[in-house]
Amino acid sequence: MLYVDVIVPLPLSGVFTYKIPDLLADRVIVGSRVIVQFGKKKFYTAIIHRIYDSDEPKTGIKEIISVLDDYPIVLPEQLQFWEWISSYYMCTLGEIYKAALPSALKLESETLVFLDASFEAKEPFTANETKVFDVLSDSKPLRISEIEKLTGISNAIPYVKSLADKGAAYLNENIQNKYTAKTEASIRLAKNYSESELNEILNNLKRAKKQEQALILFLELKKEEGDHPEFFIQKKLFLGQTGISSSVVDALIERGVLVSFQNEIGRFDYGDSDLLSSKILNPFQEKAYNEIYDNFKEKQVVLLHGVTSSGKTEIYIQLIKDAIERGERVLYLLPEIALTTQITERLKSVFGNKLLVYHSRFNDNERAETWQSLLQKEECQVVLGARSAVFLPLRNLGLVIVDEEHEASYKQQDPAPRYNARNAAIVLAGIHQTKTLLGTATPAIETYYNALSGRYGLVTLSKRHSEIELPEIVPVNTKDLRKRKQMKSILSPPLVEEMRNALGRDEQVILFQNRRGFAPLIECKTCSWTPKCLHCDVSLTFHKGQRVMVCHYCGAVYSIPTECPECKTPTLEMQGYGTERIEELVQETIPEANVVRMDFDTTRSKRSFERIIADFEANKTNVLVGTQMVSKGLDFDNVSVVGILNADSMLNYPDFRAHERAFQLMMQVSGRAGRRHKRGLVLLQTAHPGHPIISYIRNNDYASFYETQINERQLFRYPPFYRLIEIVIRGREEHVVDGLAVEFAQVLRQSFQERVLGPVKPGISRVQSLYIRKIVLKIENQASPQKIRELIEFYQKQVMQNPNYKSVLLHYDVDPM
DNA sequence: AGCACGCCGACT
DNA sequence: GTCGGCGTGCTC
Ligand SMILES: [Zn+2]
Ligand SMILES: [Zn+2]
Numbered sequence: 038m039l040y041v042d043v044i045v046p047l048p049l050s051g052v053f054t055y056k057i058p059d060l061l062a063d064r065v066i067v068g069s070r071v072i073v074q075f076g077k078k079k080f081y082t083a084i085i086h087r088i089y090d091s092d093e094p095k096t097g098i099k100e101i102i103s104v105l106d107d108y109p110i111v112l113p114e115q116l117q118f119w120e121w122i123s124s125y126y127m128c129t130l131g132e133i134y135k136a137a138l139p140s141a142l143k144l145e146s147e148t149l150v151f152l153d154a155s156f157e158a159k160e161p162f163t164a165n166e167t168k169v170f171d172v173l174s175d176s177k178p179l180r181i182s183e184i185e186k187l188t189g190i191s192n193a194i195p196y197v198k199s200l201a202d203k204g205a206a207y208l209n210e211n212i213q214n215k216y217t218a219k220t221e222a223s224i225r226l227a228k229n230y231s232e233s234e235l236n237e238i239l240n241n242l243k244r245a246k247k248q249e250q251a252l253i254l255f256l257e258l259k260k261e262e263g264d265h266p267e268f269f270i271q272k273k274l275f276l277g278q279t280g281i282s283s284s285v286v287d288a289l290i291e292r293g294v295l296v297s298f299q300n301e302i303g304r305f306d307y308g309d310s311d312l313l314s315s316k317i318l319n320p321f322q323e324k325a326y327n328e329i330y331d332n333f334k335e336k337q338v339v340l341l342h343g344v345t346s347s348g349k350t351e352i353y354i355q356l357i358k359d360a361i362e363r364g365e366r367v368l369y370l371l372p373e374i375a376l377t378t379q380i381t382e383r384l385k386s387v388f389g390n391k392l393l394v395y396h397s398r399f400n401d402n403e404r405a406e407t408w409q410s411l412l413q414k415e416e417c418q419v420v421l422g423a424r425s426a427v428f429l430p431l432r433n434l435g436l437v438i439v440d441e442e443h444e445a446s447y448k449q450q451d452p453a454p455r456y457n458a459r460n461a462a463i464v465l466a467g468i469h470q471t472k473t474l475l476g477t478a479t480p481a482i483e484t485y486y487n488a489l490s491g492r493y494g495l496v497t498l499s500k501r502h503s504e505i506e507l508p509e510i511v512p513v514n515t516k517d518l519r520k521r522k523q524m525k526s527i528l529s530p531p532l533v534e535e536m537r538n539a540l541g542r543d544e545q546v547i548l549f550q551n552r553r554g555f556a557p558l559i560e561c562k563t564c565s566w567t568p569k570c571l572h573c574d575v576s577l578t579f580h581k582g583q584r585v586m587v588c589h590y591c592g593a594v595y596s597i598p599t600e601c602p603e604c605k606t607p608t609l610e611m612q613g614y615g616t617e618r619i620e621e622l623v624q625e626t627i628p629e630a631n632v633v634r635m636d637f638d639t640t641r642s643k644r645s646f647e648r649i650i651a652d653f654e655a656n657k658t659n660v661l662v663g664t665q666m667v668s669k670g671l672d673f674d675n676v677s678v679v680g681i682l683n684a685d686s687m688l689n690y691p692d693f694r695a696h697e698r699a700f701q702l703m704m705q706v707s708g709r710a711g712r713r714h715k716r717g718l719v720l721l722q723t724a725h726p727g728h729p730i731i732s733y734i735r736n737n738d739y740a741s742f743y744e745t746q747i748n749e750r751q752l753f754r755y756p757p758f759y760r761l762i763e764i765v766i767r768g769r770e771e772h773v774v775d776g777l778a779v780e781f782a783q784v785l786r787q788s789f790q791e792r793v794l795g796p797v798k799p800g801i802s803r804v805q806s807l808y809i810r811k812i813v814l815k816i817e818n819q820a821s822p823q824k825i826r827e828l829i830e831f832y833q834k835q836v837m838q839n840p841n842y843k844s845v846l847l848h849y850d851v852d853p854m
Numbered sequence: 855a856g857c858a859c860g861c862c863g864a865c866t
Numbered sequence: 867g868t869c870g871g872c873g874t875g876c877t878c
């Protein structure tokens with residue numbers, strides 16, 4: 038008897054065993070998708086993890102309902118990768134499966150259902166079966182989701198299945214049909230005519246001038262394109278280029294000279310690649326490029342430490358070209374907010390249709406198409422993507438590039454799998470026996486430590502593009518100005534003056550404030566009451582545009598009170614500055630400025646995001662106010678002044694990485710200032726101009742910054758010297774959550790002793806009506822992650838036996854950020 | 855994560 | 867006496 042172990046898209050540990058019915062026995066492949074019934078009601082698309090034969094009789098095992106693919110959708114390397122993530126990040130395979138596949142491929146909702154025309158009812162339908170049957174007979178084949186919409190049945194899969202069992206309907210079992218590739222009518226010659234045959238045809242067309250002309254044009258086009266006998270062109274394109282009417286081409290098809298066929302085209306047409314055209318590396322880039330290869334001889338991972346504007350991208354492009362030449366694929370990761378049109382356009386111009394782009398702003402069908410293209414089209418050799426692109430099926434992977442490797446957004450926070458795509462990418466490269474290049478101007482402390490200790494190779498690129506100088510960074514002492522009563526708002530007089538100067542020279546300004554909304558706090562001047570979220574332990578941010586108060590943790594929206602609900606006086610006051618308020622303030626202070634704001638709220642759609650960038654690039658706007666969004670992946674060449682409005686908020690954040698983050702962020706924002714042949718100016722508003730981090734930024738001194746950070750890390754037992762595992766406990770009742778946290782920490786101490794920290798009540802101790810406690814484990818690097826994991830899970834089982842804790846949620850965050 | 859099974863309060 | 871509340875436990 039044949040069995041399969043499958044992964045179901047649920048947060049359950051382990052795999053589940055199903056029988057393979059004889060009919061499907063020769064169709065199952067590891068990595069392909071199957072439909073299974075799981076539990077009493079639910080049907081899921083599962084992934085085959087293992088196929089095996091066994092004579093041992095097993096009870097309570099269901100059969101696979103259908104097989105969806107004749108080829109693996111998930112490659113063996115990917116399954117191995119999933120296993121690693123599951124084990125290292127302490128999550129289930131099901132959670133990874135859910136995160137990895139675009140949901141269009143998890144076809145509960147996507148399956149097409151056909152009606153069997155020859156069906157004759159032998160037994161009556163149930164009410165729901167009738168409903169499904171009726172909507173199907175009214176129209177074309179329907180997707181299950183469409184059936185659900187039309188019938189109002191919330192889960193139609195069982196009824197579709199029972200109709201299929203009765204022979205009334207069938208499911209298309211070949212993914213190629215299911216996945217609706219875009220096709221377009223194309224034309225080509227009916228056969229490979231000889232010269233004389235063609236002459237004869239043209240002679241016969243003497244009386245049909247239009248047709249003759251059309252054929253001649255077609256043949257000319259064919260010749261231009263290399264005279265390939267199989268030459269074809271999309272009909273629409275041909276008509277457009279030649280001005281021939283459709284009926285003329287149809288007549289040629291009717292005559293049998295041309296044939297029309299459906300040619301599958303991708304949704305993304307980036308044109309041809311132009312591998313020869315791009316710029317040649319300058320001597321510094323050339324040197325770095327060679328050093329990267331030297332390092333790859335011995336090291337699996339190389340860090341390219343290159344200052345902003347040193348042209349790392351050019352080096353990447355060269356490395357990608359090399360991989361393409363070797364016939365291999367490249368995965369190029371960027372943080373989501375750095376994946377701008379600027380970079381995609383740049384790569385498109387070089388790699389054309391070899392390039393695939395993958396990130397969350399693409400819809401699900403587009404993502405599914407990218408997945409299928411990688412499985413089926415050899416020529417798709419370059420993938421540019423955000424975090425989740427590490428899950429793509431990259432057969433024949435030859436290089437992984439992780440740019441801006443220090444970015445915290447590589448770490449997925451919620452939900453599981455809480456993986457770090459930078460570290461996962463290194464493991465992925467290892468599975469494919471290939472190399473990883475990490476790039477950044479401000480390496481993560483962990484990465485730089487690995488590079489200095491020799492675990493990674495290190496290549497430094499310190500020379501900027503010749504005509505671009507590093508900006509001048511000037512702190513503005515807000516404490517001083519405040520004492521002298523000169524800080525009337527968050528815009529200090531020196532900043533306003535420099536802004537005016539820049540705008541007067543027709544140059545542009547970027548203002549950076551890492552807080553969205555209008556004011557992060559509302560306070561009653563009489564009784565100091567502040568509005569708080571009903572579900573979370575945070576105060577609400579006032580959003581002026583939408584005239585509401587918003588909880589930035591759960592998204593809850595509240596209306597604005599006109600008077601204080603506590604003391605009934607109308608003395609509510611805005612405290613603090615968000616981007617929205619700064620936008621308004623700039624407009625008031627400098628009325629002639631053309632201010633635009635870029636933050637989460639103004640860039641909800643892909644369109645508005647690109648619009649804001651395009652307008653600023655075109656100088657239609659001249660002051661850009663934004664959150665960290667303005668710091669990544671954008672190069673504007675007319676920005677001469679950058680204002681960092683509140684450096685202190687970043688430095689005072691209670692986290693061991695706060696200084697590192699502040700340094701990286703401010704360095705990056707500063708990098709936006711400066712134009713060709715003109716040095717940029719960065720004004721950094723702070724109450725502590727002597728803060729060491731600020732002087733490191735001023736002096737562009739990564740080495741000293743690193744030195745202080747690494748010492749602190751060692752002293753306080755933080756990464757890279759120790760590995761952190763955070764245990765997060767959440768629940769509706771505070772005392773239960775607290776009880777479990779205390780008890781869990783206690784039993785953990787039996788084995789881990791002083792390595793257990795907490796439990797602590799986090800700064801934001803309640804989110805979405807759930808109280809939170811955290812326990813942190815600091816584990817020595819040399820300890821086996823697998824042993825640690827087993828030990829923790831053993832203790833978890835032990836404490837969770839207490840029935841009081843059954844309603845509490847617990848998860849692990851390995852290498853939290 | 856769902857979903858069923860099961861054991862106690864307020865309603866016909 | 868039943869309807870339904872959501873607490874626990876299982877899903878191959
Ligand atoms: Zn009040
Ligand atoms: Zn909230």
